[in-house]
Amino acid sequence: MSKEELEHQYSPSRWVVCRGPEEALKTYLQMGSHVGLY
Template structure:
């Protein structure tokens, strides 16, 4: 709605960007400054592998539990104690990520 005597609001700058530039702007690995994208991906991949090995060695777990029909739609469930109990409360956090490599 235009208000008499006021300038019209300019279009949001991001709406003027191409799809390629938008993808570049929303690319998390582009914005990793301290280590660089490749080094950061390697570091977090290593930390994730180490944490997974530790959890599998020290916790009761259910691995590769499907939550959808796709091959990649599986998750691992780790229980906080030595035994799995059906009555345990839990929190499920799914993160979409958006690292283009190292998925």
């Protein structure tokens, strides 16, 4: 997967729609720490 595809798939703005902002932010931060990109 390219970086663009990853960013699209794990985009916080998409998560906000399905999960709500707090849950999305938590998941985003967790994923970032696991992947090591952020």
